[in-house]
Amino acid sequence: MAGIEVSALHKRYPDGTVAVDHVDLSIGDGELFVMLGPSGCGKTTTLRAIAGLERQTTGDIRIGNTLVNDLPPAERDIAMVFQFYALYPHLRTRDNLAFPLRAEGLPKAEVRERVDEVARLMRLAPLLDRRPRRLSGGEQQRVALARALVRRPQAFLMDEPLTNLDAELRADMRTEIKHLQGELGTTMVYVTHDQVEAMSLGHRIAILNKGRVEQIGTPLEVYERPASLFCAAFIGSPPINLIEVEVADGKLRSQGGLVLTPPPGLPRDRCLVAGVRPEALEVTEPGAERSVPARVASAEWLGDEIIYVVDHGGQRDVRVRMPPTGRFAADAAVGLRHTGGTPAVYDVSTEELVA
Amino acid sequence: MAVSVDEAVSAGPVRDHTPPARRRGGRGRSVLEVALLAVLAVVMLFPVLWMIQTSIKENRDVYAIPAKFFDFQVTMDHFKDVFVASGGGRSALSVSFLNSVVVAGASTVLATVLGVPAAWAYSRFAVKAKKDQLFFILSTRFMPPVVVVIPIFLMYRQVGLIDTKLGLILIYAAYNLPFTIWMMKGFVDEVPAEYEDAAMLDGYTRLQAFRRFTLPLLVPGIAATAVFALIFSWNEFVFAIFLTSSDDVRTAPPAIAGLIGGTTVDWGLVAAASVVFALPVLVFAYLVRKHLVAGVTLGAVRR
Ligand SMILES: Nc1ncnc2c1ncn2[C@@H]1O[C@H](COP(=O)(O)OP(=O)(O)OP(=O)(O)O)[C@@H](O)[C@H]1O
Numbered sequence: 001m002a003g004i005e006v007s008a009l010h011k012r013y014p015d016g017t018v019a020v021d022h023v024d025l026s027i028g029d030g031e032l033f034v035m036l037g038p039s040g041c042g043k044t045t046t047l048r049a050i051a052g053l054e055r056q057t058t059g060d061i062r063i064g065n066t067l068v069n070d071l072p073p074a075e076r077d078i079a080m081v082f083q084f085y086a087l088y089p090h091l092r093t094r095d096n097l098a099f100p101l102r103a104e105g106l107p108k109a110e111v112r113e114r115v116d117e118v119a120r121l122m123r124l125a126p127l128l129d130r131r132p133r134r135l136s137g138g139e140q141q142r143v144a145l146a147r148a149l150v151r152r153p154q155a156f157l158m159d160e161p162l163t164n165l166d167a168e169l170r171a172d173m174r175t176e177i178k179h180l181q182g183e184l185g186t187t188m189v190y191v192t193h194d195q196v197e198a199m200s201l202g203h204r205i206a207i208l209n210k211g212r213v214e215q216i217g218t219p220l221e222v223y224e225r226p227a228s229l230f231c232a233a234f235i236g237s238p239p240i241n242l243i244e245v246e247v248a249d250g251k252l253r254s255q256g257g258l259v260l261t262p263p264p265g266l267p268r269d270r271c272l273v274a275g276v277r278p279e280a281l282e283v284t285e286p287g288a289e290r291s292v293p294a295r296v297a298s299a300e301w302l303g304d305e306i307i308y309v310v311d312h313g314g315q316r317d318v319r320v321r322m323p324p325t326g327r328f329a330a331d332a333a334v335g336l337r338h339t340g341g342t343p344a345v346y347d348v349s350t351e352e353l354v355a
Numbered sequence: 356m357a358v359s360v361d362e363a364v365s366a367g368p369v370r371d372h373t374p375p376a377r378r379r380g381g382r383g384r385s386v387l388e389v390a391l392l393a394v395l396a397v398v399m400l401f402p403v404l405w406m407i408q409t410s411i412k413e414n415r416d417v418y419a420i421p422a423k424f425f426d427f428q429v430t431m432d433h434f435k436d437v438f439v440a441s442g443g444g445r446s447a448l449s450v451s452f453l454n455s456v457v458v459a460g461a462s463t464v465l466a467t468v469l470g471v472p473a474a475w476a477y478s479r480f481a482v483k484a485k486k487d488q489l490f491f492i493l494s495t496r497f498m499p500p501v502v503v504v505i506p507i508f509l510m511y512r513q514v515g516l517i518d519t520k521l522g523l524i525l526i527y528a529a530y531n532l533p534f535t536i537w538m539m540k541g542f543v544d545e546v547p548a549e550y551e552d553a554a555m556l557d558g559y560t561r562l563q564a565f566r567r568f569t570l571p572l573l574v575p576g577i578a579a580t581a582v583f584a585l586i587f588s589w590n591e592f593v594f595a596i597f598l599t600s601s602d603d604v605r606t607a608p609p610a611i612a613g614l615i616g617g618t619t620v621d622w623g624l625v626a627a628a629s630v631v632f633a634l635p636v637l638v639f640a641y642l643v644r645k646h647l648v649a650g651v652t653l654g655a656v657r658r
């Protein structure tokens with residue numbers, strides 16, 4: 001097992017597309033590292049470069065202590081699971097699993113043993129004699145995972161492995177992958193564009209945008225202090241409220257009159273935006289203490305919570321997440337109150353976190 | 356041949372998309388349809404039937420006026436004449452058939468062996484000016500053989516390929532190669548590249564990955580493509596008649612054509628030779644008909 005070190009990785013396709021733009025990643029040994037980003041941000045390209053399926057234009061990739069830039073995929077000792085599972089259609093599950101081992105030239109008895117072991121681990125025993133065509137999507141996915149596991153590689157690379165599954169199965173598989181990774185302690189790089197998947201799986205998350213890394217951090221860090229407006233908007237559902245604020249009398253004031261505690265070291269004379277999570281706001285009776293007058297534009301009751309869209313005279317309506325008790329009707333006059341701590345503040349022109 | 360591909364492709368969808376209203380056009384309509392199709396079939400098949408009839412008629416029945424359709428003596432003499440010379444031993448025609456087998460077979464194998472890896476490379480790799488290259492390759496097929504046959508003749512005379520089977524094999528392979536590349540590229544595009552990626556991560560080299568995973572999935576496509584190439588080489592006439600002259604090199608098409616044009620024409624022999632000539636293509640196309648249909652419709656279906 002080994003960590004993966006990616007430094008100044010740059011990939012320009014022959015048609016001129018820059019898919020990965022000087023990306024640095026330092027993935028620890030045994031870490032479950034998630035790369036998150038919208039479609040086309042270069043996640044797959046980065047992963048394929050690590051696997052050796054794509055040659056980077058410039059930059060270095062190290063697996064363990066080995067510089068693997070010039071090593072073919074076969075010699076990098078990593079396994080990859082594709083979004084499209086890529087099970088060999090003409091082979092039964094058993095042979096699909098045995099394939100990487102036979103390629104290594106392991107003796108027959110050991111191949112058998114390892115296949116049985118991984119089949120037990122992934123509960124594939126009843127499927128061993130079927131061909132991929134006769135497996136459901138979820139089963140194919142499990143076989144694909146098992147095929148990655150069976151080789152006991154130095155690292156796993158997963159490219160949106162759950163995208164083709166339905167929601168319920170996806171949640172199950174997510175748990176399973178997390179559990180397996182913890183059990184085996186093998187480094188895993190997991191690519192997804194689903195923030196829920198990223199938050200629930202990752203030890204650390206790298207958020208990519210247009211081929212660049214916007215932020216790397218634990219799920220909590222990424223959620224609490226997004227490094228840029230892009231990250232702020234990308235993580236969280238319902239999305240974060242971006243409220244234009246001004247610094248006055250040592251406070252942050254929004255157009256609608258909301259008052260927030262400013263973080264220390266704020267620059268003056270700049271257009272600022274505060275990122276306020278929906279759960280850091282509260283809808284109150286009108287005229288409650290520290291509240292500003294507001295109006296409920298709409299209310300979405302989700303069973304365990306209510307999402308209010310509230311108009312408080314600011315430029316944009318804000319979203320508020322509330323427990324399902326205390327329901328305010330749409331159009332009701334209410335109060336709006338900030339209950340969270342210091343918000344993250346961004347410069348509008350650079351779109352970066354300023355404090 | 357390219358034309359037949361297009362026809363086959365468009366034939367399928369058109370039939371499938373016939374609106375139900377037209378299908379339920381009533382009894383009169385379907386009777387009319389059947390009648391028209393029957394007339395068409397008779398017109399299309401009459402020459403073929405006539406050829407087959409002539410091949411099994413006695414000579415005096417062949418020349419009978421009015422023509423005898425049913426009450427003639429069946430004989431296999433013409434077929435014997437195709438293979439056995441009048442004085443015993445092998446006939447010139449049988450030699451030409453053998454030449455056709457060798458030339459068509461070898462040129463098809465050559466075009467396939469060169470074309471399949473080329474198609475794979477064009478499908479999988481980022482090649483500079485890929486579209487232009489592919490267009491250039493295809494454009495070599497735009498010209499009918501008769502346009503280039505004189506330059507080829509002169510070139511062949513210089514390098515000593517005139518009147519050799521090798522010469523024919525090379526020119527047929529060259530003619531089939533663009534077609535093979537284009538048709539096979541469609542098939543390779545259909546096979547997800549992830550199979551090869553996965554195999555490479557499993558420890559195979561790129562070529563091994565191609566050979567062990569992609570190639571088996573391409574077999575139906577290769578069969579379909581090869582049949583098309585084979586049929587082209589088997590039927591080819593212009594190059595054959597210009598580039599070969601001696602009996603032991605000549606392929607069947609010019610040899611059969613050579614039977615016509617003397618002072619007397621042995622129509623029975625011509626017909627029998629034509630039947631023998633047509634049979635292999637029919638049989639072969641029939642054997643791989645499933646692949647042929649898959650082959651010509653595969654590209655038309657979007658996943
Ligand atoms: N072979 C290629 N040639 C040219 N451009 C490419 C190629 N592969 C990808 N790209 C481009 O590079 C960029 C990054 O692609 P990539 O596949 O890495 O995105 P991704 O983050 O994996 O997106 P998705 O979530 O949709 O899978 C995209 O703009 C894409 O169009």
Ligand SMILES: [Mg+2]
Pocket residue numbers: 043044045159
């Ligand atoms: Mg991708």
